[in-house]
Amino acid sequence: xxxxxxxxxxxxxxxxxxxxxxxxxxxxxxxxxxxxxxxxxxxxxxxxxxxxxxxxxxxxxxxxxxxxxxxxxxxxxxxxxxxxxxxxxxxxxxxxxxxxxxxxxxxxxxxxxxxxxxxxxxxxxxxxxxxxxxxxxxxxxxxxxxxxxxxxxxxxxxxxxxxxxxxxxxxxxxxxxxxxxxxxxxxxxxxxxxxxxxxxxxxxxxxxxxxxxxxxxxxxxxxxxx
Amino acid sequence: xxxxxxxxxxxxxxxxxxxxxxxxxxxxxxxxxxxxxxxxxxxxxxxxxxxxxxxxxxxxxxxxxxxxxxxxxxxxxxxxxxxxxxxxxxxxxxxxxxxxxxxxxxxxxxxxxxxxxxxxxxxxxxxxxxxxxxxxxxxxxxxxxxxxxxxxxxxxxxxxxxxxxxxxxxxxxxxxxxxxxxxxxxxxxxxx
Amino acid sequence: xxxxxxxxxxxxxxxxxxxxxxxxxxxxxxxxxxxxxxxxxxxxxxxxxxxxxxxxxxxxxxxxxxxxxxxxxxxxxxxxxxxxxxxxxxxxxxxxxxxxxxxxxxxxxxxxxxxxxxxxxxxxxxxxxxxxxxxxxxxxxxxxxxxxxxxxxxxxxxxxxxxxxxxxxxxxxxxxxxxxxxxxxxxxxxxxxxxxxxxxxxxxxxxxxxxxxx
Numbered sequence: 205x206x207x208x209x210x211x212x213x214x215x216x217x218x219x220x221x222x223x224x225x226x227x228x229x230x231x232x233x234x235x236x237x238x239x240x241x242x243x244x245x246x247x248x249x250x251x252x253x254x255x256x257x258x259x260x261x262x263x264x265x266x267x268x269x270x271x272x273x274x275x276x277x278x279x280x281x282x283x284x285x286x287x288x289x290x291x292x293x294x295x296x297x298x299x300x301x302x303x304x305x306x307x308x309x310x311x312x313x314x315x316x317x318x319x320x321x322x323x324x325x326x327x328x329x330x331x332x333x334x335x336x337x338x339x340x341x342x343x344x345x346x347x348x349x350x351x352x353x354x355x356x357x358x359x360x361x362x363x364x365x366x367x368x369x370x371x372x373x374x375x376x377x378x379x380x381x382x383x384x385x386x387x388x389x390x391x392x393x394x395x396x397x398x399x400x401x402x403x404x405x406x407x408x409x410x411x412x413x414x415x416x417x418x419x420x421x422x423x424x425x426x427x428x429x430x
Numbered sequence: 431x432x433x434x435x436x437x438x439x440x441x442x443x444x445x446x447x448x449x450x451x452x453x454x455x456x457x458x459x460x461x462x463x464x465x466x467x468x469x470x471x472x473x474x475x476x477x478x479x480x481x482x483x484x485x486x487x488x489x490x491x492x493x494x495x496x497x498x499x500x501x502x503x504x505x506x507x508x509x510x511x512x513x514x515x516x517x518x519x520x521x522x523x524x525x526x527x528x529x530x531x532x533x534x535x536x537x538x539x540x541x542x543x544x545x546x547x548x549x550x551x552x553x554x555x556x557x558x559x560x561x562x563x564x565x566x567x568x569x570x571x572x573x574x575x576x577x578x579x580x581x582x583x584x585x586x587x588x589x590x591x592x593x594x595x596x597x598x599x600x601x602x603x604x605x606x607x608x609x610x611x612x613x614x615x616x617x618x619x620x621x622x
Numbered sequence: 623x624x625x626x627x628x629x630x631x632x633x634x635x636x637x638x639x640x641x642x643x644x645x646x647x648x649x650x651x652x653x654x655x656x657x658x659x660x661x662x663x664x665x666x667x668x669x670x671x672x673x674x675x676x677x678x679x680x681x682x683x684x685x686x687x688x689x690x691x692x693x694x695x696x697x698x699x700x701x702x703x704x705x706x707x708x709x710x711x712x713x714x715x716x717x718x719x720x721x722x723x724x725x726x727x728x729x730x731x732x733x734x735x736x737x738x739x740x741x742x743x744x745x746x747x748x749x750x751x752x753x754x755x756x757x758x759x760x761x762x763x764x765x766x767x768x769x770x771x772x773x774x775x776x777x778x779x780x781x782x783x784x785x786x787x788x789x790x791x792x793x794x795x796x797x798x799x800x801x802x803x804x805x806x807x808x809x810x811x812x813x814x815x816x817x818x819x820x821x822x823x824x825x826x827x828x829x830x831x832x833x834x835x836x
Binding site: 449450451452453454455456459499501502503506507541542543544545546549550553593594595597598599600601602603605606607609610613 | 646649650652653654697698701702704705708709723724727728730731732733796799800801802803804805807808809811812815816819
C-alpha cells in the first residue's frame with residue numbers, strides 16, 4: 205500500500221471497523237431490498253404469464269386455469285401451492301367446464317435434467333400437448349425435442365395407456381407410439397420416460413374422470429394461475 | 431425427481447464443474463502443474479464444498495425463505511467465515527492435516543466453483559442429503575479434472591513443444607480435449 | 623495532461639492489459655456464457671455495470687474504509703451491484719436471464735472485479751477509477767464478444783441469430799458446447815502470444831540495427 209500515502213497511519217479502533225462493516229451492510233441491504241421490491245411485481249407477472257401461456261399451449265381450448273394439489277387423500281384447488289409441493293394445473297374452458305390437466309414433469313435427460321409440461325385429458329386417457337420448459341440437451345441434436353415441430357406434434361393426440369412407447373422413426377403404428385428422433389433417440393426416449401413416470405406417480409391421486417374439482421375463485425383472477 | 435446416483439454421477443462426470451461449467455478455472459490452470467499439489471487442492475476443495483452444501487442448506491431452510499433477495503450476500507459471507515473458522519480449527523487440532531490442505535483453504539473460498547455449487551444446489555431445489563451428494567460429486571469431479579490436467583502437463587514438460595504454444599494457451603487446448611472426452615459420459619443415465 | 627491520463631487508463635484495459643487475453647482473468651463466468659454473441663454481450667453489460675459501479679463507490683470512499691476490512695467492504699459492494707443487476711435483468715429481459723441463469727450471481731466471483739478494486743479503485747481518484755473500470759470492462763466485453771461471435775458463427779452458422787451461410791453449411795456443433803469454449807480461448811491466446819512474439823522480435827531487430835548503426 206505504498207502508493208497510498210493518504211490513509212491514516214494509525215490502526216483504527218475495532219469499533220470503527222465494526223461500524224464500517226455495519227454501515228456498508230445496512231446500505232447494501234437497503235439497496236437490495238429497494239431493487240427487490242421494485243422489480244418483484246414485474247417478475248411475478250412475467251412468471252405467471254409464462255406459466256399461463258405454457259398451460260394454454262399444451263391444453264388446446266383452455267382459457268382458465270387453477271393450481272391443484274393432493275392433500276388429505278384428494279385433489280383440491282389452492283390459490284398458492286406450497287414450496288416443494290407437487291402441483292398440477294387444471295385447465296377449464298370459457299364455460300368453466302373442466303377440460304384436462306397440465307402436468308409439470310422433470311427427469312434426467314441426455315445432458316442434464318429436462319423439465320417439461322404436458323397436457324392430459326383424463327376422460328380420453330390422452331396426452332394432447334407437450335412443452336419443454338427447461339433442458340440443456342445438445343444443440344442441433346437433442347434440442348430437437350422442442351425444436352422439431354414433427355416430434356412435438358407426436359404428443360398432440362397420444363394414448364397414454366398402458367404407457368407411451370418410443371419407436372424408431374417411421375414405424376409408429378399404435379395410438380401410444382411416438383416416433384423417436386433420428387440422432388437424438390436418447391433425448392426423445394427421456395421425454396417419453398419422464399411423461400410415463402409422472403403419469404404413473406399421479407395416476408392414483410387424480411380423481412375419477414368427471415369428478416374433478418370445479419373452478420374456484422373470481423373469474424377476474426382465474427387467468428393468473430395463482 | 432432427481433435420484434441420488436444420478437445427482438452424483440451428473441456432478442462428477444456428465445456435468446463436471448470444471449469441464450462443462452467452467453467453474454474453478456483459476457486454480458485449474460494455475461495450480462495444476464504438479465500431480466501431488468493438484469490432488470491435495472482437489473481434496474481441500476471437496477471438503478470446502480461439503481461445508482458449503484451444509485451452509486447453503488441451513489441458510490436456504492431457515493433464513494432465505496424469508497428474505498430470498500439476500501441470497502448472494504449471505505452465501506458469500508457465511509461460506510467465507512465458516513471456512514475461515516474451520517481453517518483455525520484444523521490448525522489447532524491437526525497440524526499435519528493443516529499442512530496438507532490448510533494453505534489452500536483461503537484460496538478456495540474465493541473460487542467460483544464454491545459459490546457456483548451453492549447457487550446450483552439452490553436452483554435445483556436440493557434437500558440436505560441431495561446437497562451433500564451433489565457436493566461430493568462436484569468435489570470429486572473437480573479433483574479428477576485437476577489431476578488429469580496435471581498428469582498431462584507433467585507429461586508435456588518432457589516433450590519438445592513450440593515455445594509459442596506453451597503456457598495457458600496449451601493448457602486451455604488440453605482442457606478442451608479433456609472436456610470433449612467427458613462429453614462421452616452424457617446419456618449415462620437416460621439410455622435405459 | 624489530465625485528460626490524457628484518463629484516456630490512457632481507459633485504453634490500456636481494452637488492448638494492452640486486456641483482462642482476458644493478456645491477464646487471463648475472469649474466465650470462470652465468461653466461457654460458459656459465450657456460446658452466442660448475444661449472451662456474451664449481455665454478460666459483458668452486466669459485468670460492466672458491476673465493475674464501474676463498484677469502482678466508483680470504492681474510489682469515493684477510499685479514505686473512509688479502514689484497510690483491515692477493505693476486502694469485506696469491496697465484496698459487500700460488489701455483491702450488492704450483482705444482486706441489482708440480477709433482479710433488473712430478470713424483470714426486464716427474462717429470456718436473457720434464463721439463458722445466463724446461475725452465471726449472473728457468479729459475477730461476484732470474477733477475480734477481475736475484485737482485483738481492480740484492490741489494485742486500482744482503492745488507490746486512485748474517482749474519475750481515474752471510473753475510466754479504468756470502463757476500460758477494463760470494455761476489454762472484457764470485447765473478449766466475451768469475440769469468443770461468443772467465433773463460437774456462434776462456427777457452431778451455429780449464424781451471428782446474433784442471423785444465418786450467415788447457405789443451407790449446405792454443416793455447423794461445428796462442438797464449438798457451442800463446452801469444449802469449444804476452451805479451444806476458442808486457447809487459439810485466441812495463441813494468436814496473442816504470436817503477436818507479442820513478433821513484436822518482441824521486431825523491437826529486438828530495431829535495437830540491433832540502432833546499435834550497429836551508431
